[in-house]
Amino acid sequence: MRRGPEKKNTEGRLGPQRSAAYGWFVGKSYTVSARLLAHYRRTARDLPWRRTHDPYKVLVSEVMLQQTQASRVTPAFDRFVRRFPTLKALAAAPLGAVLREWSGLGYNRRARDLHRIARMSPRGVPEAVAELDALPGIGAYTAGAIACFAFGRRVPFADVNIKRVLGRVYLGRVATEREAVAIDAREMPTRSVDLWHHALMDLGATICKPAPRCDACPLNADCHFARGHAGPAATALRGAAGGSLGRGARQREAQRSAAGRHQDQALRPAAFKDTDRRVRGAIVRALVETERGMTVRALQKKIGDGRVGRLVKTLTADGLVESAGRRVRLPS
Numbered sequence: 245m246r247r248g249p250e251k252k253n254t255e256g257r258l259g260p261q262r263s264a265a266y267g268w269f270v271g272k273s274y275t276v277s278a279r280l281l282a283h284y285r286r287t288a289r290d291l292p293w294r295r296t297h298d299p300y301k302v303l304v305s306e307v308m309l310q311q312t313q314a315s316r317v318t319p320a321f322d323r324f325v326r327r328f329p330t331l332k333a334l335a336a337a338p339l340g341a342v343l344r345e346w347s348g349l350g351y352n353r354r355a356r357d358l359h360r361i362a363r364m365s366p367r368g369v370p371e372a373v374a375e376l377d378a379l380p381g382i383g384a385y386t387a388g389a390i391a392c393f394a395f396g397r398r399v400p401f402a403d404v405n406i407k408r409v410l411g412r413v414y415l416g417r418v419a420t421e422r423e424a425v426a427i428d429a430r431e432m433p434t435r436s437v438d439l440w441h442h443a444l445m446d447l448g449a450t451i452c453k454p455a456p457r458c459d460a461c462p463l464n465a466d467c468h469f470a471r472g473h474a475g476p477a478a479t480a481l482r483g484a485a486g487g488s489l490g491r492g493a494r495q496r497e498a499q500r501s502a503a504g505r506h507q508d509q510a511l512r513p514a515a516f517k518d519t520d521r522r523v524r525g526a527i528v529r530a531l532v533e534t535e536r537g538m539t540v541r542a543l544q545k546k547i548g549d550g551r552v553g554r555l556v557k558t559l560t561a562d563g564l565v566e567s568a569g570r571r572v573r574l575p576s
Contacts (some may be wrong), residue, residue, distance in 0.1 A: 284443035299369035335362035340574030357381030400428035405448025412469035537573025
């Protein structure tokens with residue numbers, strides 16, 4: 245069904261797609277979904293992929309957002325869809341051209357997988373979650389997000405922000421993916437499910453952060469974390485109710501926080517400058533700058549890392565570079 249033109253919300257800010265839906269579907273109630281969506285109408289981030297339901301553009305945005313912050317994705321997304329405005333245009337382009345447009349986002353396998361999806365989907369982006377999940381580089385979360393945002397499917401899914409918001413509200417802690425998906429399936433409204441998920445993501449990205457601002461959260465009155473697990477708003481909320489958190493609760497929260505810090509330090513990965521991923525990215529960036537390609541020796545001199553020769557071989561095996569005589573170049 246063709247959708248009408250997008251409108252600005254009542255505050256004059258450019259809202260997300262179908263912002264008028266708030267007036268139709270969200271009444272004055274005290275449900276979590278109603279308060280969350282009302283907050284979203286006032287504060288929604290203006291992101292270009294939220295202004296469309298085009299399955300191709302939703303696919304591009306979700307792949308870009310897999311491991312990259314929205315602030316970095318926004319200019320890259322606009323540039324990419326100008327260069328490749330349709331799935332057909334992307335399929336017709338050589339992978340080297342796709343990698344050049346992708347340059348700066350990192351994790352170049354995502355560009356390769358997106359290109360493969362375009363070439364294996366001549367009829368367009370599939371609508372069924374199972375078919376989406378079977379595509380290269382698309383997992384359960386991304387499949388659910390595409391089905392929801394492009395096709396309006398009522399599909400539960402959870403990224404890191406959704407796990408944090410739903411877990412804290414209903415469990416008093418960050419949820420596992422399985423727990424968050426189960427809560428999402430139970431709590432999401434029957435309509436405007438795209439707006440519901442965007443609202444959860446925005447709340448997790450702006451207020452319900454790892455160090456949350458519970459006093460500013462529209463859900464703090466019902467949030468198990470804020471009311472019972474020593475969140476930043478817990479003292480004020482309990483004081484308003486005529487009570488306070490016990491000393492034992494404060495001690496347990498402090499112990500959990502300390503344990504989490506020690507675990508984070510123990511699991512902290514190697515510095516990015518020391519990783520193979522940095523060198524692989526440097527190789528691809530060097531090749532983006534030249535159509536003719538470079539020899540391995542020239543790449544090694546330019547990048548200044550002894551792993552270049554070995555990593556050129558892995559990039560070749562991954563289909564991200566190719567050999568042309570003695571030179572290495574982006575795929576033609």
